[in-house]
Amino acid sequence: MPILTASRIAATQAVSYAALSLSCLPSFTHPPARQVIISFQLPLNHVFEYFRDRKALRRFPGMTPLAPFTNLPYMYHASRGRRYKAVHEAHQKYGPIVRVGPNSVSFNDVQAVRDIYGHGSAVRKDEFYDVLSGTHRHLADVADRDDHSRKRRVLAGAYSQAGLEHWEHIVADRTRALVQQYDRLCNRPVYQCTPHRDPHLNLEHVKGFINHRAWMGIFAEDAISQIGLSADLHMIEAGNDIVEVTALNGKTSRFSYREALWYSHRIQSPMVWSPKWFKTLAQWTSWHPWWRHNDNYTNMCVYFVQQRLKRYEAGEKLDDFYTYLLEDKYGSANFYPMGELVAECSIMCNAGSDTTGTALTNVLYWLIKNMETLTALRGEVDSVLEPGDSVAAYDRVKHLPYLRACLDESMRLTPPNTMNVPRLTPGEGIEIMGEWIPGHTTVHSPPYAMHRNAVIFPDPLAYRPERWLADNAKDLQPHFLTFSAGARSCIGRNITYLEQTVVWATLVHRYEFELLSAGWELSQREAFTCSPGDMPVKIWRREIPVGGE
Numbered sequence: 001m002p003i004l005t006a007s008r009i010a011a012t013q014a015v016s017y018a019a020l021s022l023s024c025l026p027s028f029t030h031p032p033a034r035q036v037i038i039s040f041q042l043p044l045n046h047v048f049e050y051f052r053d054r055k056a057l058r059r060f061p062g063m064t065p066l067a068p069f070t071n072l073p074y075m076y077h078a079s080r081g082r083r084y085k086a087v088h089e090a091h092q093k094y095g096p097i098v099r100v101g102p103n104s105v106s107f108n109d110v111q112a113v114r115d116i117y118g119h120g121s122a123v124r125k126d127e128f129y130d131v132l133s134g135t136h137r138h139l140a141d142v143a144d145r146d147d148h149s150r151k152r153r154v155l156a157g158a159y160s161q162a163g164l165e166h167w168e169h170i171v172a173d174r175t176r177a178l179v180q181q182y183d184r185l186c187n188r189p190v191y192q193c194t195p196h197r198d199p200h201l202n203l204e205h206v207k208g209f210i211n212h213r214a215w216m217g218i219f220a221e222d223a224i225s226q227i228g229l230s231a232d233l234h235m236i237e238a239g240n241d242i243v244e245v246t247a248l249n250g251k252t253s254r255f256s257y258r259e260a261l262w263y264s265h266r267i268q269s270p271m272v273w274s275p276k277w278f279k280t281l282a283q284w285t286s287w288h289p290w291w292r293h294n295d296n297y298t299n300m301c302v303y304f305v306q307q308r309l310k311r312y313e314a315g316e317k318l319d320d321f322y323t324y325l326l327e328d329k330y331g332s333a334n335f336y337p338m339g340e341l342v343a344e345c346s347i348m349c350n351a352g353s354d355t356t357g358t359a360l361t362n363v364l365y366w367l368i369k370n371m372e373t374l375t376a377l378r379g380e381v382d383s384v385l386e387p388g389d390s391v392a393a394y395d396r397v398k399h400l401p402y403l404r405a406c407l408d409e410s411m412r413l414t415p416p417n418t419m420n421v422p423r424l425t426p427g428e429g430i431e432i433m434g435e436w437i438p439g440h441t442t443v444h445s446p447p448y449a450m451h452r453n454a455v456i457f458p459d460p461l462a463y464r465p466e467r468w469l470a471d472n473a474k475d476l477q478p479h480f481l482t483f484s485a486g487a488r489s490c491i492g493r494n495i496t497y498l499e500q501t502v503v504w505a506t507l508v509h510r511y512e513f514e515l516l517s518a519g520w521e522l523s524q525r526e527a528f529t530c531s532p533g534d535m536p537v538k539i540w541r542r543e544i545p546v547g548g549e
């Protein structure tokens, strides 16, 4: 712990008296004058806390000069969708430990990943999750360890590698529907915008192209609704992700699943980085139309669960995630409250669609930009599939090393989850990277920056799947933070690999692709996850060589 010097104590006391004198303003002060004084008091308190430095965090460089005083710079970058880049740039400039807010420190080092996220670490989920949670906690936002273990045990079978056989046929079926659409669009390409539309794109100019971003979002949403709740939304067949939902008040509405999720992320993601202010800021911005999307998303989850419960009560035997939630392994009802069932639906439809849709989009971008890689991948896929196979059988492609390396390399360069997933140090404090961090401090590691460490990933900006096949490939894993790490890492990673593997083996086997132009770049914008913008792609059927011709 740091030792206070005499000069530091004097400075601390001086600021302390200034702040104290303001907070003890006599009640007879004229109201407007009082407001003016209070508006000065707020920033002064921040300055006071900075010099007081109770937690000795002043030893770490600030992400910006203002960051040690206020969360505003972090929130500002979040509102512009480039928080992850600002953190990366700060680490490049100042080193592996950077203070990103008055009570928030980012650690860009694998030792920190072990200390913060590792099994056995005493940190817990940050207040960030508390303010975002609803009446009931779900698997991702529950802070209590026992409650988390209980939830994770209940769902473990559904998410396990062995459990994948239950979902393979759904993924194959949805991929088949996608192929039917892409076959149709080969002849008559139709460009559809999504919430990720790029304002700089001249839409006239993209005639003859499909929006691959939109289709990957639709695929992921359709697949997870079916895997999770047996909800046959058939969005791929419809060619859009419009859901029709009856809310508890009996009102029926139609809206885009993706829009509901995306705009509710957009409105919440900047303000949540100041958890103490979140509720106030939400109230102040309650007029904003994006909050309506948040309501839509909640209504959608409630509706999905109601529909699923109706089928359960009618005695229908279904095979989906909800079977695990509704009954134990002996078939006895679990009787979870409705709020908990809705909360689990919310995380499943969110984490299970947004991230995978993003990952599926990014892979194609990197493959088209690196044609020799695409050719090598095709060679591998063609070697195990027949020319006439319209959908890749998972059994044939699940162990293809180059395919897996292509997926991992895309998720390294463009991790769908760029967020520094925040954790709170325990009351007694902990040591991170050899530094003592006092209790109740927000700590985290940045995937985007970790994945650009040139020592671990030489030539870090190059898309080079071969690095995942090299002799030292195992050593890269602890630096790969796409799915976070430890006991709270992603439980859905087997599901997303299943989806990505089948979709990409199928698509590279069947189609050729072209971007709008050689220099065209895919935009990325972070809300909670980092979402690619719309992606115009020209597709056409391949002439598949028969018998190794």
Ligand code: HEM
Residues within 6 Å of the ligand: 139, 140, 141, 152, 224, 347, 348, 351, 352, 353, 355, 356, 359, 415, 416, 417, 421, 422, 481, 482, 483, 484, 487, 488, 489, 490, 491, 492, 493, 495, 496
């Ligand atoms: C490329 C795809 C995916 C990525 C990049 C990803 C990433 C992550 C990350 C970084 C976390 C930790 C979040 C935190 O600590 O706040 C997480 C947790 C979680 N993910 Fe995923 N995920 C993906 C796919 C999925 C899928 C397909 C599902 C569901 C079907 C899913 C469900 C979950 C759940 C329930 C948690 C909470 C786990 C816990 O706290 O025990 N994810 N994911």
